[in-house]
Amino acid sequence: MPSAAERTRTLVQSTCSAQLLVPGLDPARAGHPVPDSRTVGPEGDVFLEFPADSPAVRTATHAQGDELTAVLEITDVAPVSVPHRIRGRARVSGWLTSVPGIAEPGRMMLRLEFGEASVDDLWGAEGIEPEDFRDAAPDPLARHEAELLQHLASAHEEQLRTLCGLLGERTARTCAPDRPSAVPVALDRFGLRVRFVESRDACFDARFEFPEPVRDVTGLRRALHTLFEAAAS
Structure with missing residues (x-):
């Protein structure tokens, strides 16, 4: 399974919705700042790009020399229609500073120096150490996951339903024809998670x-072919 650090790093570098919580900013007036881009540096610091006149940039600039704490909150929502669509949340907290000269004119890069992080997702809730986050890599399928899940959901539901037969006789009886639908809810280099739905509740x-971790979409196609073949046999 992917480690907590890998899952968190994947969320940080994904297109999931995120907001930066900065002390002193009034959410009623400015809302929670939403970064336009997120990247992770070689030391594990998170770089967040904002318009140069955004409240987050002004606060970080005025606080230069002082310790300004901030929290990046990320919410991961399944890209397919399925009950309970929120797949997880992650929080990265640390110290916020502005980094002039990196972003394009009219933009500013803020650096969130990693202090601590946690993730609460389909795998469970865990904390992440700074060294583990620094050394982790995002899942290689993350950039394509939404498109792949949407394709599987729209074009391969019957094949997905057959996967229920791999779960053992007791579970297979609950997956009789015309009973639950099968929706692919998450995908990573190690495997596929399917939600079998009879009703919302x-x-x-x-x-x-x-069979083995995949490195790219080509390897994923082979892995899915093997999986569907096993379910059909």
Whole structure:
């Protein structure tokens, strides 16, 4: 399974919605600043790009020389229609400073020096150490996950339903024809998670591991082909 650090790093560098919580900013007036881009530096610091006149930039600039704490909150929502769409949340907290000269004119880069982080997702809730976050890499399928899940959901639902037969006789009986729908809810280099849905209040997740971790979309196609073949046999 992907480690907590890898899952958090993937969320930080994904397109999931995120907001920066900065002490002193009035949410009623300015709202919570939403960075236009997010990247991670070699030391594990998170770089956030904002318009140069944004409240977050003004606060960080005026606080130069003082310790300004901030929290980056990320919410991960499944890119397919499924009950309970929020797949997880992550928080990265640390110290915020402005970094002039990196962004284009009219923009400013803020650096969130990593202090601590946590993730609460489909795998569970865990804390992340700075060294683990620094050394982790985002999942190689993250850039394509939304498109891949949407394609599987729209074009391969019947094949997804057959995966229920891999879960054992007791579970397979609950997956009789015309009962639950099968929605692919998450995908990473290690496997595919499918949500079998009878109703909004009656569903369960099943995780299908690939024979070996995949490195790219080509490897994913082979892994899915193997998985569907096993379910059909």
